[in-house]
Amino acid sequence: KTADEALAVHKKVGDKTYEAYALQQLGTVLASQGDLNAARTRYQEAIAVRHELGEKTTEAQSQFSLAQLQLDSGDAASAEAGVRRVVPIFHDASSRDDEALSYSLLSLALLAQGKQAEAQQAAAKSNEVLTKVQDFATRLQIDLANAYIEGMTGASSNDAGNRIAHAMKALESVRETAARQGYAGLELEARLRLGEVELHSGKTA
Numbered sequence: 001k002t003a004d005e006a007l008a009v010h011k012k013v014g015d016k017t018y019e020a021y022a023l024q025q026l027g028t029v030l031a032s033q034g035d036l037n038a039a040r041t042r043y044q045e046a047i048a049v050r051h052e053l054g055e056k057t058t059e060a061q062s063q064f065s066l067a068q069l070q071l072d073s074g075d076a077a078s079a080e081a082g083v084r085r086v087v088p089i090f091h092d093a094s095s096r097d098d099e100a101l102s103y104s105l106l107s108l109a110l111l112a113q114g115k116q117a118e119a120q121q122a123a124a125k126s127n128e129v130l131t132k133v134q135d136f137a138t139r140l141q142i143d144l145a146n147a148y149i150e151g152m153t154g155a156s157s158n159d160a161g162n163r164i165a166h167a168m169k170a171l172e173s174v175r176e177t178a179a180r181q182g183y184a185g186l187e188l189e190a191r192l193r194l195g196e197v198e199l200h201s202g203k204t205a
Contacts, residue, residue, distance in 0.1 A: 151197035
């Protein structure tokens with residue numbers, strides 16, 4: 001069945017847990033198709049159902065997805081506010097992958113608002129939690145974000161040249177690893193981030 005059909009079935013039988021799951025999955029599909037407004041609606045509906053069920057961790061996961069969508073839509077302030085709410089929930093639940101990813105998303109939301117020092121602090125927190133993360137793709141995604149943060153904030157440091165060079169080397173390493181492991185999305189993102197850092201360092205040199 002399609003995600004829409006599955007959602008209709010779960011609503012009909014009153015299965016709230018799977019209704020929320022279907023809403024979350026549908027939001028992810030819509031976001032991947034570029035229909036951000038519809039995806040936002042589905043994520044908000046998933047949040048509401050999971051809140052009703054008292055499922056704090058899965059509600060936080062839906063809130064994280066919404067924050068990611070907000071950042072992708074250019075609303076970094078809302079993304080920051082949303083992800084700040086979920087970090088302590090993931091921490092208390094010992095959900096280290098989600099906690100690390102949340103700090104990483106927070107760093108990107110802060111950077112998008114020009115809050116470089118805070119972005120560096122959030123990146124450092126994600127790197128700290130990363131030591132407890134086992135999932136390889138999650139680790140690679142956070143390595144990518146941290147290298148990007150370093151590259152985009154390095155120009156303001158006393159050791160700008162070395163920091164930017166280190167960041168670009170790290171991004172290239174992530175790109176190569178992603179390509180080798182078959183993570184096409186991460187490989188593309190690494191290419192884009194590398195280009196951004198190159199452009200930024202050229203403008204600020």
